[in-house]
Amino acid sequence: MVPTRELALQTSQICIEVSKYIGARVMVTTGGTSLKDDIMRIYENVHIIIATPGRILDLMEKNVTQMDRCNMLILDEADKLLSQDFKGMLDKVISYLPKERQILLYSATFPLTVEQFMRKYLKGPYEINLMDELTLKGVTQYYAFVQERQKVHCLNTLFSKLQINQSIIFCNSTQRVELLAKKITELGYSCYYIHAKMSQQHRNRVFHDFRAGLCRNLVCSDLFTRGIDIQAVNVVINFDFPKMAETYLHRIGRSGRFGHLGIAINLITYDDRFALHRIEQELGTEIKPIPKVIDKSLYVSEFQLEDDVENVSK
Incomplete structure (x- = not known):
């Protein structure tokens, strides 16, 4: 179970590849797709279902999915699944499972809701903590102190100076996502945008095309923050700084995936200064002032650097 449709699609692709070796049938089901089609597919004997909470619960309540033999529930991005956005849904889902079952939780953060859930449903669980080894590893963080009206100009400067393979640019609202994407396109750069208010079909197309490398820059809301792995992304820009x-x-974890390096650049206004300091303290990290020249070795792979040298020599 995953919190977003995009993550469900990505996870299902991986499961389908792995399942080839064990002969398991995999199905993905999310909101925004045909319920009738999902019901027909379930009747074809499915071993693994990747789903968002609302849709799988709908199938359970309609008695389409027979859960008496489902002995494993995996929660990816468990902190999000246990947030107010999905209030009470997991309790309902678990009520359909047999008493003898295994529950696995995966999360990059460990809020109180996760701890309460563990106490309620997990008996003597094993806990593996990799945060000390993995948190923000490979991602160099900078901030640029700007006025709100200077942000687009600053972004234009970054585009001209950075060697971007692919970038993800975050805004704090869907309206700002669309406005910024339009501005970036007007500046002459290739740009897609994605947010939760778009139709599912449109979201799927944008996600697929960006992942395939058909566009260099993607402007998005926090819909795209969880679990999305696109290896080519080496720059993340917080156009709006989060609270x-x-x-x-x-x-910022959208860059530096699979052992690659990446940089995160935060555009900070006067109103963001306290949030910047607080987030540094809470994460035990340092966000440095952006230098005039950013060392390419911090975010560009050796292969890309070799290509640069070859192009210059030519």
Whole structure:
């Protein structure tokens, strides 16, 4: 179970590849798609379902999914699934499972809701903590102190000076996402945008095309912060600085995936200064002032650097 449709699609692709070796049938089901089609597919004997909470609960309540033999529930991005956004849904889902079952939780943060859930449903669980090893590893963080009206100009400067393979740019509202994407396009850069108010079909197309490398820049809301793995992303820009440390952690974690390096650049206004300091303290990290020249070795792979040298020599 995952919190977003995009993450469900990504996870299902990986499961389908792995399942080839064990002969398991995989199905993905999310809101915004045909319920009738999902019901027909379930009747074809499915071993693994990747789902968002609302849709799987709908199938359970309609008695379409027979859960008496489902002995494993995996919660990816458990902190989000246990947030107010999905209030009470997991309790309902678990009520359909057999008493003898295994529950696995995966989360980059460990809020009180996760701890309460563990006490309620997990008996003597094993806990593996990799945060000391993995948190923000490989991502160099900078901030640029700007006025609100200077942000687009600053972004234009960054585009001209950075060697961007692919970038993700975060805004704090869906309206600002669309406005910024339009501005970036007017500046002459290739740009997609994605947010939760778009139709699911449109979201799927944007996600697929950006992941395939058809566009260099993606402007988005926090819909895109969780679990999305696109190896080519080496730059994350917070056009709007987030208020919560948890949101910041998930946003900048979109770069530096799979052992690659990346940079995160935060556009900070006067009103953001306290949030910047607080997030540094809460995450035990340092966000440095942006230098005039950013060392390419901090966010560009050796192969890209070799290509640069070859192009210059030519």
